[in-house]
Amino acid sequence: MAIELGSATGPASPDAQPARAGLSLLPGRVGVADRIAFTEQLALLLEASVPLHTAIHELQRQSRKPAVRRVLGELHTDILDGKPLSRALARQPAMFPATYTHLVAAAEEGGFLPQILEQLKELDEKAQSLRVALISALTYPAVLLSLSTVVVCFILLWVFPRFADLFESIHDRLPFTTLILMALSDFLRQYGGLVLAGLAAALLAGRRLLASAAPRAALERGLMAVPGLGQTLMGIHMVRVFRILSLSLKHGVPLLKALAAAEEVASTAALRTGMQRMRVSVEEGRGLSAALAELDFIPPLAQEMLATGERTGHLAKVLERLSEHYQRKLEHRLATLAKIVEPAMLLIMGALVAMIVSALILPIFKLSAAVH
Numbered sequence: 001m002a003i004e005l006g007s008a009t010g011p012a013s014p015d016a017q018p019a020r021a022g023l024s025l026l027p028g029r030v031g032v033a034d035r036i037a038f039t040e041q042l043a044l045l046l047e048a049s050v051p052l053h054t055a056i057h058e059l060q061r062q063s064r065k066p067a068v069r070r071v072l073g074e075l076h077t078d079i080l081d082g083k084p085l086s087r088a089l090a091r092q093p094a095m096f097p098a099t100y101t102h103l104v105a106a107a108e109e110g111g112f113l114p115q116i117l118e119q120l121k122e123l124d125e126k127a128q129s130l131r132v133a134l135i136s137a138l139t140y141p142a143v144l145l146s147l148s149t150v151v152v153c154f155i156l157l158w159v160f161p162r163f164a165d166l167f168e169s170i171h172d173r174l175p176f177t178t179l180i181l182m183a184l185s186d187f188l189r190q191y192g193g194l195v196l197a198g199l200a201a202a203l204l205a206g207r208r209l210l211a212s213a214a215p216r217a218a219l220e221r222g223l224m225a226v227p228g229l230g231q232t233l234m235g236i237h238m239v240r241v242f243r244i245l246s247l248s249l250k251h252g253v254p255l256l257k258a259l260a261a262a263e264e265v266a267s268t269a270a271l272r273t274g275m276q277r278m279r280v281s282v283e284e285g286r287g288l289s290a291a292l293a294e295l296d297f298i299p300p301l302a303q304e305m306l307a308t309g310e311r312t313g314h315l316a317k318v319l320e321r322l323s324e325h326y327q328r329k330l331e332h333r334l335a336t337l338a339k340i341v342e343p344a345m346l347l348i349m350g351a352l353v354a355m356i357v358s359a360l361i362l363p364i365f366k367l368s369a370a371v372h
Contacts, residue, residue: 030067030095036124038068038095043117053079071095084108099244099261106252116251123243126327130236133331137338144345148352155356157192160185167363178359217269224270224297232337234297235330237271239323246319255282255315270297288315302326 038059045055056079060072071092078088086105089096100120107116160182167174167182174182188195209215224230241262248258256279263275274295281291289307292298298306302322309318 030065030071032124032128034065034068035095035100036121036128038072039117039121039124043114043121046114046117052085068095085113098264099248102253102257102261103248103251106248110252112251119247119251123247126243127240130239130327130330133334134236137334137341140338141341141345144342144349148349151353152356153188155360156181156185156188159360161189163360163363173363175359175362177355178363181356181359220268220270224268232330232333234268234271235326235333237266237268238298238302239326239330241266241271241275242319242323242326246316246323249316249319274298 041059042055045058046052050058053076056072056076060069060076063069063072071094074092075085075088078091079085084105086101086108089104090098090101103116103120104113107113164182164185167178210219223233245258245262248261249255253261259275259279259282263272263279266272266275274291274297277291277294278288281287288310292303292306295303305318305322306315309315
């Protein structure tokens, strides 16, 4: 999963073009790291009283990434044509999601653009921090799994065939594990190419299938039903939504527009449906409390705090506190998960290799005993 400020979804102005933002190191794409660098540098230049069009032109001149230079060049042209920054940003949804442009528009009206840029940078950095924690928890198990797969394939495809003729002489006395592994070795040597082609086809078909709403929603429901995993995934999405809502409301973005922006960045069907209920509830004048009472994936304590924040007029502050609380909780949970998974993977890998080695060594011992 990508943890970031938001993906480029619905346009924030009539000039916006549909596109998708992502965290990519490819030279032809822009991602969260590019947005963080742009936001930080633009805030510094504006605080130094550099005119907006000059600041953007300077950032374009210094950028080494062609895709970013193109985006900043179009921004510079729009600013020179008299467009406000928020409208110019909305025309570049591949780099600036709707939430970003809404907050910049509010800052332009209030006259605090450098301050909001600094907070937008912090928002992206906190999302990146959570993403790094998730990647760190998954990297070690993924490396161990890859190494185990390579070792097993090497033994089955190169080592076992060297002993095939030797084992034939005592075929009726071979251990059951050796017989199974010999059969698997023969199968992979004969049909390994077909197996790889089948896996590639299955991955491609799965990717296309998940592009449809119904299969993707079914997969989300399945993942959410896994104990521990579902809470972690939903927590990641809730942190992002709460933080965006908090920053939007704190700087004067109307509640309905803030909810619409949060709905755009909600990455699961359940959370998107929940945000839609909240927006409808506010439109009908019932407030957030009525919708919150129906959302079982938001913890009861968070529901109560949000309802209290709405009644007392401190909803933005409550959302900020909740986002910080759940981010700390998630980082602790991911660190704990990594500590549990790492030794478990080592044990599994060791047991697997030990089983394969014993399947090779035991028949050799039997041969040696028979010869003597």
